[in-house]
Amino acid sequence: MRFGVVRFPGSCDDIDAVQAAERVGEAVLLGHRERDLHDVDAVIVPGGFSYGDYLRAGAIARFAPVMDAVGQFASDGGLVLGICNGFQVLCEAGLLPGALLPNVSLRFVCRHVSLEVVDAGSAFTSACATRERLSIPVKHTTGRYYSPAPVRVLLRYAAGENPNGSQDDIAGVCNEEGNVFGLMPHPEHAVDPLTGSSDGLRIFESIRASVADASPAVRAR
Amino acid sequence: MRVRVLVRPKQGILDPQGQAVERALPALGFSGVTNVHIGRLIELDVEDPNELPEMCERLLANPLIEDYEIVAAR
Numbered sequence: 001m002r003f004g005v006v007r008f009p010g011s012c013d014d015i016d017a018v019q020a021a022e023r024v025g026e027a028v029l030l031g032h033r034e035r036d037l038h039d040v041d042a043v044i045v046p047g048g049f050s051y052g053d054y055l056r057a058g059a060i061a062r063f064a065p066v067m068d069a070v071g072q073f074a075s076d077g078g079l080v081l082g083i084c085n086g087f088q089v090l091c092e093a094g095l096l097p098g099a100l101l102p103n104v105s106l107r108f109v110c111r112h113v114s115l116e117v118v119d120a121g122s123a124f125t126s127a128c129a130t131r132e133r134l135s136i137p138v139k140h141t142t143g144r145y146y147s148p149a150p151v152r153v154l155l156r157y158a159a160g161e162n163p164n165g166s167q168d169d170i171a172g173v174c175n176e177e178g179n180v181f182g183l184m185p186h187p188e189h190a191v192d193p194l195t196g197s198s199d200g201l202r203i204f205e206s207i208r209a210s211v212a213d214a215s216p217a218v219r220a221r
Numbered sequence: 222m223r224v225r226v227l228v229r230p231k232q233g234i235l236d237p238q239g240q241a242v243e244r245a246l247p248a249l250g251f252s253g254v255t256n257v258h259i260g261r262l263i264e265l266d267v268e269d270p271n272e273l274p275e276m277c278e279r280l281l282a283n284p285l286i287e288d289y290e291i292v293a294a295r
Contacts, residue, residue: 056283063280092283099286104237146234146286165235 004040013047020188045086058088087182098147104165110139114158123210134199136185229260
């Protein structure tokens with residue numbers, strides 16, 4: 001399968017996302033002015049500081065031409081993964097419910113956190129077991145998830161691990177249809193034991209398995 | 222027309238910046254300060270002020286977490 005990794009001015013985790021995706025398939029970069037997703041099977045909106053995080057994190061990126069294509073891809077049922085700044089962009093774009101607020105501590109946090117898989121029945125977590133723990137790093141200043149309405153939670157920070165004051169310890173949520181997922185932790189930074197954990201690979205493996213189930217042609221690639 | 226858009230966190234949403242400032246003021250000897258909230262001031266010249274609410278809803282504020290107020294600037 002082929003992943004497309006969006007690159008905005010100010011994205012900085014795009015290459016890590018490409019390299020993580022390449023552990024389970026192929027990956028190509030998609031520029032912010034692209035209007036065509038080049039037949040990718042899944043889209044990753046990576047972390048960083050798109051457009052300098054001016055106004056609000058993710059507020060400007062959602063108007064990039066490539067986001068029209070990503071929105072269309074999502075409404076056609078394509079799998080879209082937003083990591084950190086990508087999560088903020090997807091919330092601002094209305095592809096995911098809720099919003100990300102400044103950490104309660106007002107500080108940048110950068111450390112491995114323990115996550116609990118709340119729901120392994122999704123396209124993004126099928127390679128995990130429900131209630132399984134994953135060790136994946138966070139690194140953000142604006143990661144406090146808030147939603148006034150109930151949401152489908154796929155990942156939570158384990159008890160005592162919430163790094164940002166996120167509502168109900170929410171670390172990652174998906175849309176009602178289950179094909180758009182956003183999370184603050186960085187699975188693309190946890191794909192090799194050399195850097196502390198390879199638990200993040202499970203997210204990429206889940207996506208590959210879901211795409212293969214949906215399309216025999218992809219399985220053959 | 223010159224206008225100011227004031228954007229503030231919605232009531233009920235924790236505002237750690239406001240809290241930090243509220244705690245800092247007594248340290249400088251200013252007592253009796255409560256309910257500090259920190260938002261954003263956006264100044265702009267607009268040809269058609271009727272478009273302002275939509276600008277606020279779609280970009281200048283995030284209505285889920287922020288309230289906005291449009292004021293004429295001199």
